[in-house]
Amino acid sequence: MVLKIGVIGTGAIGRDHIWRIASNLSGGQITAVTDVNREAAEAAAQSFGLNASVYADDHSLLAEGDVDAVLVTSWGPAHEGSVLAAIEAGKYVFCEKPLATTAEGCRRIVDAEIRHGKRLVQVGFMRRYDSGYVQLKQAIDERLIGEPLMIRCAHRNPESSPTYTTDMAITDTLIHEIDVLRWLIADDYKSVQVSYPRKTRHALSHMRDPQVVMIETQGGVLITAEIFVNCRYGYDIQCEVIGEDGIVKLPEPSSISFRKEATYGTRILMDWKDRFIEAYDREIQDFIDSVGRGMLQGPTAWDGYVAAVTADACVKAQESGEREEIVFDTKPALYEERTLSQA
Numbered sequence: 528m529v530l531k532i533g534v535i536g537t538g539a540i541g542r543d544h545i546w547r548i549a550s551n552l553s554g555g556q557i558t559a560v561t562d563v564n565r566e567a568a569e570a571a572a573q574s575f576g577l578n579a580s581v582y583a584d585d586h587s588l589l590a591e592g593d594v595d596a597v598l599v600t601s602w603g604p605a606h607e608g609s610v611l612a613a614i615e616a617g618k619y620v621f622c623e624k625p626l627a628t629t630a631e632g633c634r635r636i637v638d639a640e641i642r643h644g645k646r647l648v649q650v651g652f653m654r655r656y657d658s659g660y661v662q663l664k665q666a667i668d669e670r671l672i673g674e675p676l677m678i679r680c681a682h683r684n685p686e687s688s689p690t691y692t693t694d695m696a697i698t699d700t701l702i703h704e705i706d707v708l709r710w711l712i713a714d715d716y717k718s719v720q721v722s723y724p725r726k727t728r729h730a731l732s733h734m735r736d737p738q739v740v741m742i743e744t745q746g747g748v749l750i751t752a753e754i755f756v757n758c759r760y761g762y763d764i765q766c767e768v769i770g771e772d773g774i775v776k777l778p779e780p781s782s783i784s785f786r787k788e789a790t791y792g793t794r795i796l797m798d799w800k801d802r803f804i805e806a807y808d809r810e811i812q813d814f815i816d817s818v819g820r821g822m823l824q825g826p827t828a829w830d831g832y833v834a835a836v837t838a839d840a841c842v843k844a845q846e847s848g849e850r851e852e853i854v855f856d857t858k859p860a861l862y863e864e865r866t867l868s869q870a
């Protein structure tokens with residue numbers, strides 16, 4: 528069976544996902560698109576020989592489009608409305624991060640899904656599909672290093688855009704660590720504190736860069752996450768988990784090494800899209816396959832809610848300089864681990 532997919536938002540990542548479904552992945556077909564920019568939607572509808580139908584907005588796409596599922600890839604503030612409309616229409620929905628721009632908005636989506644009685648939403652936290660993080664998780668689950676005690680990680684970008692602000696280091700950048708680290712060690716967060724070292728001369732005047740976020744988990748693991756979005760030298764994601772019996776580290780992306788002019792070196796990627804291109808493929812393929820089986824297994828609306836609550840506390844800690852508590856609602860039964868055999 529081919530899954531008929533509508534795309535709500537044909538900006539950069541929307542077009543990327545259309546390309547991967549049309550060219551790289553199996554089992555999915557783009558049948559409908561919409562975007563605030565009608566011309567962009569029309570161009571996307573005709574890309575890759577698709578001939579998809581173009582709709583005025585998300586509501587008309589959901590009501591009239593020939594779709595089994597939708598991808599929400601519009602800009603962040605529009606996500607909540609589109610996801611709620613998809614749940615209301617009983618359609619499966621893959622939503623790029625953020626699920627909603629506020630924790631309350633994420634909670635409204637969780638509540639709508641609970642009322643529907645079945646998981647329909649997968650959130651685009653693609654790092655869970657990165658082979659390096661998957662290997663890291665396997666090693667931790669197999670207790671290769673005993674109990675995890677500390678995590679040291681870094682999220683470095685070559686340079687930030689002129690519109691980037693200090694809080695976006697949390698909401699746009701650290702958000703990926705916020706999701707993947709709690710998945711990695713199957714633990715939740717308890718408190719956070721943010722410190723700023725001396726500011727790089729490469730940062731714009733209105734922002735602080737770099738910054739160090741210290742998060743304590745409920746299980747007592749201490750996470751130190753460096754965010755440095757004007758590091759100049761490359762796009763560099765580091766993660767090291769220190770356990771009672773050893774250390775596991777995220778592998779470097781594979782690359783040739785070279786010897787030249789008395790130097791032994793390896794190239795470092797500059798673009799996040801190149802670093803996680805396979806993870807994006809895997810997450811969307813998993814969405815298509817899981818919808819086909821009638822049971823989603825990727826990041827949930829609850830994960831989107833937890834990320835939003837954690838990000839809010841991190842932003843508060845940025846501003847206060849104090850240790851801030853991270854407090855979640857009780858996890859609803861719908862989001863307890865389920866295996867495919869329980870579908």
Ligand code: NAP
Nearest residue numbers: 536537538539540541562564600601602603623624625651
């Ligand atoms: P984008 O290129 O700006 O496209 C998003 C869409 O939203 C476009 O249709 C754009 O219309 C529209 N839009 C942008 N600003 C708007 C505004 N102020 N008012 C109304 N519409 C607006 O963004 P993108 O890079 O594709 O990102 C889309 C979503 O995916 C974001 O939530 C982003 O955080 C997420 N994302 C996730 C990852 C990941 O690693 N998982 C990576 C990239 C993006 P115009 O074309 O007219 O501007």
